[in-house]
Amino acid sequence: MKPLHIGLDFDGVISDCGRLKSEAARLMYGVDIPPENFKKELVVDAGLLTLEQYRDLQRRIYGTEEYGLLAEPVPQVKEHLNRLAADGHRVRIITTRDGETLEVAKKWCAKHGLELDFTGVGFGVTKAAAAEGCHLYCDDDLDKLEPLVGVVPNLFLFSWGYNRHSDPSGVARRIASWPDLYASIVAIATE
Numbered sequence: 001m002k003p004l005h006i007g008l009d010f011d012g013v014i015s016d017c018g019r020l021k022s023e024a025a026r027l028m029y030g031v032d033i034p035p036e037n038f039k040k041e042l043v044v045d046a047g048l049l050t051l052e053q054y055r056d057l058q059r060r061i062y063g064t065e066e067y068g069l070l071a072e073p074v075p076q077v078k079e080h081l082n083r084l085a086a087d088g089h090r091v092r093i094i095t096t097r098d099g100e101t102l103e104v105a106k107k108w109c110a111k112h113g114l115e116l117d118f119t120g121v122g123f124g125v126t127k128a129a130a131a132e133g134c135h136l137y138c139d140d141d142l143d144k145l146e147p148l149v150g151v152v153p154n155l156f157l158f159s160w161g162y163n164r165h166s167d168p169s170g171v172a173r174r175i176a177s178w179p180d181l182y183a184s185i186v187a188i189a190t191e
């Protein structure tokens with residue numbers, strides 16, 4: 001198996017941010033919004049939260065340990081990260097988190113016994129420079145994948161209910177779960 005350089009997003013690929021947003025909305029505003037609908041465009045346009053409420057929720061889940069550490073890992077992520085390491089691949093987390101939000105993510109990893117190599121590019125910054133040299137990259141946000149076309153040869157969109165409206169054709173391939181992503185990585189490594 002060829003050793004690969006693998007880039008992964010953090011929120012929505014390692015940690016389950018959809019569930020965390022849903023839980024935070026319940027705690028902060030007493031509103032019940034299912035994780036599969038938790039995307040700014042869906043929640044704010046539907047009038048479930050104001051833009052200000054949405055921003056405040058984001059600040060808390062990404063920037064505070066009180067909320068940030070409540071997140072659950074994405075199902076089966078730990079065992080598959082272990083398998084990737086055992087297969088000899090190099091895994092790097094490329095996230096727009098930086099500063100305080102990156103520190104929260106690192107504390108979350110420590111809580112869950114995950115040792116991950118982070119590159120934090122900063123909010124609103126493209127991941128293209130950081131992802132250069134990766135054989136593949138996976139994100140749950142199509143907007144983050146688009147600038148990587150021509151930079152990273154294999155791009156994957158991690159499917160969740162909240163990104164079901166994104167059409168990745170011409171940019172990325174949808175993967176449904178960690179077992180699905182792992183199988184796709186094995187296929188690339190054995191090409």
Ligand SMILES: [Mg+2]
Pocket residue numbers: 009010011012013139140141
């Ligand atoms: Mg994400």
